[in-house]
Amino acid sequence: MEILRGIPVSHGIALGSALVLDAEGFRIPQQRVPEERVEDEIHRFRAALAASADDARATQREMTEKLGSQYGAIFAAHAFLLEDPSLIGEVDKLIRSERFTAEYAVSKAIQKFAQVLQGLSDQFFTHRSADLFDVEKRILFHLLGDRHEALKNLAEPVVILAVDLSPSETASLNAAKVYAFATEHGGRASHTAIIANAMEIPAVVGLGRFLTEVAGGDLVIVDGTQGLLILDPDPPTIEKYLALQNRQQEEATRWADDRDLPAETADGLRITIFGNIEFPSEAQHCLDRAADGVGLYRTEFLYVGRKTDPTEDEHFEAYTEVLRKLGNQPVVIRTLDVGADKFGALPWTVPEEKNPYLGMRSIRLCLRNWPLFKTQLRAILRASAFGDIRVMFPMVSTLQEIRECKFLLAEVKEDLQEDGIAFNKELPVGTMIEVPSAALVSDTLAREVDFFSIGTNDLVQYTLAADRGNENLANLYTPSDPAVLRLIKQVVDAADKQEIEVSVCGEMSGDPLYTMLLMGMGLRQFSVTPQNIPEVKKIIRLSTLTDSQRVASEALRLETARDVTNYLREQNRRILPEAVD
Amino acid sequence: MGDPHRTDAAVLHRGTVIIVNPNGLHMRPAMEFVRIAQQFAATVTVKRGSDAVNGKSLIELMMLAAEPGTELTVEVAGDDAGSALPELIAVLATPSYDD
8 A cells, every 4th residue: 555645636535446647648448357358358468469569670670770770779679578478478367367458467567567677776777667668558559549538438437647637638528437636747726626626526636756656447545635645555544535435425415504604704794705617517516505606717618628719609608508507696707818838729829938827828818819809708798698797807917908908898899789789888897916017006907997806826826936836836835925915915905995896716715724814804705616615604604804804914914924824724723623724 | 577497398508607798687688688598499597596587588687687797597498408508698798789
């Protein structure tokens, strides 16, 4: 049994069969075959082996021709490995005695040999394990062939283990078939984290290399609350986690019971809690948690996993679907917030940037690409005739950008008017405050928009110059930092002065650790991942505005992030003694 | 690791050699060894101390991890064992390969 520690990004417990996606996306679909299929599996294996050996020899000839025998030699070695009596013997044995599928047997056999090699002290020999994995890939390629099935064709639910998960991979996922995610890379706001939260399943990221330790079909445990991945769990551990899982399901029913209690402090202050969504279907999660509406609809997922831009009608359909579910509640739509680097298949790719996060992305991309931007704005305006829609612009850094956006919006409104299409002429227009420059001039910006939304994920990232996806910087990247707190206070004050609404979204808003602090600084609207709504509501109901203000004012005086975090924990424990950090 | 050494076979030929190649028993000589070994019907066992591996298996030879200075014993058993042994020893004894 091995217990690996990573970054917890979506809480909950899952136990299940592993589906391993390595860097090339191979997966082992099944672990065992019935007795009568064993001979077939042996044949499949031998055939794949022969094909692979031919491949390797062909590559050897090619490489030798092009680059010389030194390079060809590696592939000659692979051809030897592919005809190695020990490898063949081991796989045959596993298939016959364990009734493993050819893929699983190959994976297990290679793993066994690789582990011995990796345990040797001589560098040369440990590196040979890479050759073994290469050979494994080749064999698996022949076994799985074009059965490179999309993840939506999973036969049974699995725990997905991968190096990392890309938007296009998860786009075709069948949510009902995934228990949890665990990845080698990734950080708190990585794509995996977002998807796991959207699907409300446990996830742990940033585990470092571990895929070589596990084979597809192995039983694994993902603890998304503590940030653990357990490989090959022993029976006592399995029991412990099954019990934990039961307790969690009980708690979930209790949340359901508290669902209809209002998010009101003990001294009567009503706080608005919105939900964040990526897909229209998540509007249901918001309803299930009695949210007051959708405070952040991340629309970039309309663009994921496609070769062409979504049409205006596709936008419109998605927005009205959300409205239909939510009735009268507000839906705040954030326009495309993504870099071209994420969705390479689109017609408007930008040449490779050295620094995509500081580059042509998000609102900048939209302002340089009026057709793209106007399509979305038009759909939003059309949808505004059917419910309480509000529009919000991401990554705004200057007043000039807001003015340009409003100009384009005015143009689109004119067009719609000419076409005789209905829309809300008073469509509320807001901006995300997530770039430090915007926070610093928020007093100016407050005069130009109807509302702010403080994007804490990016605000923390840009303020501390720390990549939120970098697991090495996990300690630096924290919303507790005094610089971040001061900026938030500045933005809230600017909003109050102009009497415009301000909400907070991002991880910080869903983390019960910060609820009193944010309320005390003046925030009255939180937009939160639906999964986190019950906990935030609980803290609100247990606290008072007076207390929250005291907490905020004290926290703003503290000088280090650590002091702030410790102080907030202490304050939370006073009202919620059993709080888990 | 298996030990295919058959005690009921015909003649057993044995020889020892010290690895002098500065890279140890790395890929090129190992591959060459296996290539030759596979040409013979005789069984080939390579021993390092108490470890014994199948000389026709590249993986097993790699797992021996024989660095320079290691003493290996090659045992060949079977009808063509006599001609196999000297060739196999020669591969292991080679001081260097063009790498």
